[in-house]
Amino acid sequence: MRLALSLFITLAATVSAVPVEAERRGGAGLLAVQSLVLSVFEWFGQFGIFCQRVLKGTFSAPFEGREFLRQLDNIGSQSLPLVAVAGAAIGVVLGLQTRESLTRFGATSMLPSVIIYSLMKEMGPIVTGLIVSGRVGAGIGAELGSMKVTEQIDAMAVSGVNPYKYLASTRILACLVALPLLTLVADAAGVLMGWLSSTLVKPISLGLFLNMGLNGVSFGDFLPATLKTSIFGLIIGAVSSYQGMSSRGGTEGVGRSATSAVVISSLFLIVADVFLVRLILLFFK
C-alpha cells in the first residue's frame, strides 16, 4: 500500500515536472498523454546518462578539491541563515502547539522530549532539505543554465576540462556534505527556540530542558535521520545540475531550468523521504 502510494507520487512528480517538453510537442487528449509519458521516459533516460557521466568524472583523477571547497562554502553560506531561521520558526511552533496538546492529555512533562524528538527525527531534516532545494537548487539551475546557453560549458570542454566533473560533481558532493551539517544547524536553532517559547510560558532552565528532552531520544533516532539528508543533497545536486546543464533556448531556458530544478528536486526529495523513513524504521527499531 505504502509502496503503491510512493510509486504514484513519483509518477505524479515527474509528470508534473516535465510538461514543458510535452507542451512543445503539442497534441490533445490521448496524444497529449502519450507525449507526456514519452517525455517522462526521455527525461529519466537523459538523467541516467548524465549521472553515469558524473559518476565516471567523480572517480577519475584529479579530484577537483579547490572547486569542491568553493562550492561547499557557497552552498553553506547561501543557505545557513535561511535554514537557521526556518529551524527556529519550527521550534517556536512546536513549542506552542505541543504544549497545547500535551496539556490537554496531562503530559506537559513530556514537552522537551516531544519537541526535540520531532525536530531531530523529521522536521529538521525535511525542512532543511526543502529549503536548500529552493535556495541552492534554483542557484545551481540558473548558474549552470546560463553557463550552458552562453557556451561557457562548451568553452570549458574545449580547454580540456570535463564539465561533468568540474561543474556537476563538485556541486553534487558539496550538497551531499552540506545537508547533514545544515540539518544540525536547523535542529539546534529549533531546540533553542523551542526552549525559549516554553520557558516564556512556564520557566524552565535550558539545562533542564535539554536534559529532559535528550533522555527521550537515542543516538539511533538522531543519526540515521540526520545522515539521510545526504541523500537529499545528492538529489538536489544531481537534479539541479542536470536541469542546468541541459538548459537550452536562451534566457527563457535559464529561467525554466531554475524553476524545474526546484520543482523536480523537491518532489523527488519528498518521495525519497517516504522510502528513507520506511527503511530507517526497518533497521533502527
Added chain:
Amino acid sequence: MENTDNTLPIAIAHLSKSFGGRKVLDGIDLTIPRGQTLSLLGRSGTGKSVLLRLLIGLDKPDSGSIRIDGEEITSLGMDRLNRIRQKLGFLFQQAALYDSLTLGENVEFPLKRQTTLSPAERTEKVRALLASVGLERDVDKLPSEISGGMKKRAGLARALALDPAIVFFDEPTAGLDPITAAEIGQLITDLSKQRGMTSVVATHDMHSVRCFSDRAVLLDKGRVLIDGSFDDLKNSSDPFVSEFLTAAV
C-alpha cells in the same frame, strides 16, 4: 593516401549535419594545409558555426569524417578528444568568457589546467596574451564590466593561450571597429607566419578576407560553393557569389 592525410592538419570528408530534419551541412569536403588561413564565408545561418563546432568535437556529425593531424575525431572518447584539443584553440562567436572569473583568470584557466607553468610564469603569459589583443590594463575586470568587442578580444587571448597549432575563430572581428579589426587580422596572420599556425576563420568581414586570408570558402545550402583565393571569389560568374560580394562591399 593514408600517408598524405597524416600530414594535413585538417581533412574533412562528406561531412553532414542536420537539425530537426533540416540539413544544415550536406556533404562538405575540405582539406587545409599547415599554416593556411582559411576564411569561411556564407550567409547568416548557413552553418559556419555548426561546422566549427563539429571540427572541435563539441557536436557529432550525422555522417562523414573529420581528421585532425591524421586522427579521426568523430568517434573519439572524451580522453583522447581532450588530448587533441590541447593543440586546438577556439574562439566562440559570443566569446563565452567565464563570467565569474576576471579576464586574467579566464585566460589563465587553460594554462592552469593544461600546463606545468609556475604561477609567476602564468601571470607573465596572461599579461603578454592580453597585451597582444590590447587589453593589458583590463586584467582584473569581469566580463560583465567590458564591451562586446573587448570580450571578443579577451576570448581571442584565451583561445591562443596554449599556443595552439590549429585555431578556429568564429567571427573574430565582428563588432570591432575597423582599426582593431585590422589589428586582429594582422595578429592572426603574424601567428601563422611565425608559428605555422593553421586557422579557420568564420567571418563576414570582406576586408579581412582580402587582406589576411590565403583562401576563401563560401558555403551555400550546406555545400561548398566556391573554394579559392579572394580573386577567384571576385571573378566568379555565379550570381549568388556576385550578389554576396556586391552586398558586402
